[in-house]
Amino acid sequence: MLSQALQFFFSGLTSGAIYALAAIGFTIIYNSSGVINFAQGEFIMVGGVVAVMLTDAGVPLPLAIAIAVAVAGIVGLLLEKLAIEPAGNAEVVTLIIITIGASIFIQGVVQVVFGKGQRALPPFTGDKPILFGSASLLPQSLWMIGTGALIVLMLAWFFGRTRLGKAVLATAHNRLAAQLVGINTRHVLAVSFVLSALVGGVAGVVSAPITLTSYDTGIMVGLKGFVAATLGGLGSGAGAVVGGLILGLMEALVAGYVSSAYKDAVPFVLIILILFFMPRGLFGERVTERV
Amino acid sequence: MSLLAVEALSKSFGGVHAVQDLSFEIEQGKIHSIIGPNGAGKTTVFNLLTGLYKPSTGRVVFDGEEVTGRDAHELARRGMSRTFQNLQICFNMSAVENVMVGAHLRLDQRLLGCMLRLPAVKRGDTRCRDEAVELMHFAGVGKYAGAEAHAMPYGALKRLEIARALAARPRLLLLDEPAAGLNPTETHEIDELIQKVAASGTTVVLVEHDMRLVMGISDHILVLDYGRKLAEGSAREVRANPEVIAAYLGTLSESQER
């Protein structure tokens, strides 16, 4: 009974870590540009797919991981430079469709290069489960949870301590004021896309051994990341992390105790219910519109 | 009897008191002004009266009925109408259509009638369009009757908003800085327009910085400072009030010098 609950907790935490990383990616880009990047899931997918391709081609795992994350970062940079920047101050719907177009485009490219099949990355440190009573935890799960925690800490340091990080935050807060104090906000935009893509790439790499990867795995993770970000209140970094973990745990609990068929519906039911009662998510600020 | 009574109205935003313990009355058929330095809470008062903000405490009584916290569209139904300091024009529509929106409540808006374009809906719409054009002439923007809203200059848009507010045939019309950003000639025209509106029996409440305009046309003036009532009375009384002079003199003399 207890070990079963522990088992669900482990699996919830594992997927929650990935959702949290996806949600952080959304949040970084949303804060600096106001864009909801529907291609966020593709960063994750690209990270996983590139790592798999390279290891299959005989590249040692650590090098493959590094290259895969870098490729994701480059995809993020290209997305910003080639699709978001030229669009200028387009309407929200337009920007949403641009990022969806980008998402389809990236999937198309990967499908051509990688094929349609599903493949897995070898686990980083073996696949012998660690036992806690009768509950077990894959070493790769530890990698996922640990990496997630590490990234959160690194981002907190980046935004709290570094000049560039503060510039990004300032731009998020008030773009015009940031420009006036000499921050290159265009540069900041590019930085935030790259950063978000790097986070996505890492998430893709560490999760690829467990979730498998193919050209179309990005959509669902991306959408769930969006749910997690919204759950926490768009724009809140801590909210994104908490939102992601809640999502992962809820999913695992429903899958375990209620119905595994409807596991994927959990995030969406949850978010709709929450928005019904809290139109700005759990931690979203209350704003009064100025007229 | 007063048309509108405000009792101990307060509104705070996250600990900041924008309006505090404010009471005043608006009398039927007169021109009232609310003045005060920037940030005194004038626009907040308008937003509270018209239902865009919900008051933290206090009561608003309109035409003998308590309406505190009602939604904006309900207050419109009861006869309130307003313009905005920073224009709220629908730039996705033509000028006439903007004015026609003002007449919304008097038209047949039932779904089926609109879907099938029943003759009654069509007739009502045609009449409404004619009236809207007339109102635009009344407000002095008749020459833009065929224009798109986004093609109109700032001064004309201010008056287009007044025309839209009048299209509702309000009993209480609240004008938020109708002369802001206008040159002296345009200000003078707005002055005349407001007097015409008041003469037709509509009660007017004005938030305005142009002191010459305010002092010239107001029957009653309410002075706000830091969200509180500083003084009220006729133009002469307010001008002679030492507290008003102390708090406000700088701004007052500046704008009179203009």
Place this chain on the structure above:
Amino acid sequence: MLITAAVIALLPLALPNNYYYDVAIRIGMNAAMVVGLNLLIGYAGQISLGHAGFVGLGGYASAILTSRYGWPPVAAMLLAMACVGAIAFLVARPILRLRGHYLAMATLGLGIIIYMVLVNESSLTGGNDGMQVPPFTLFGATLANERAWYWATGAVLLVAIWVANNIVDSPLGRALRALHGSEVAAQVAGVDTTRYKVRVFVVSAVFASVVGSMMAHYVGFITPQVSGFFHSIELVTMVVVGGMASTYGAVVGAAILTMLPQVLSRFEGYEMIAFGAILMLTMIFLPRGLLPTIAARWRRS
């Protein structure tokens, strides 16, 4: 309106065979649906990323009622409309209080939930494998071939355009456009903005339901994919590519995005790349959509 009728009447002269009829029918059906969705997105300015959910509900309601319960297709279609309208009405009020990305999120979630219900309730829907749908009959006559379907679709499209244009040019439509242009201005003019958003949401959901039913009968088969996220995106894209707040833009958008996959199928394997690229390029260079951009150019010269 007359031009559209003329195009529909004369188009068969240019359609050499059933394949082209089939494409024309699909365009017509999508156009009718997108004309409705444009009322919500283009005119009222409220995004829906889950509209395919209503297409799926309409289609499956027709499919289930006719094939499992032996209902006449017209009755099934009407009941589907009523049910979809009722469901849309129930969820609309809480959902449409939301704005911007939160609204996008909630509608997206709604669509995905509907999709998952259709996949998982396989005893009723056949699950991922889909289900057969009997042909459409009306007063004993069956819409048996492409030509019959073509005229039926044309008629439905004309009615859809007529109704949409009526709504746009009515007090209701002005209220919708006003709340898009300035929500507070609409409110102080007496527009109960939430109520109007709900109304247009329901209307566009019913449009989607009708076309969902028709498509199910026309194709003779239905799978949960009709309500999938990607289909929702396709519908929104049709609205935006053609031109927001333009009924004929919606028709053009539907035509382009229905034909695009047919054209792109020649580039086997590269369809997604081409589709994504076209989507991005159109939105970057013609953010207002095709028809309004062309109209603006034409007016200037």
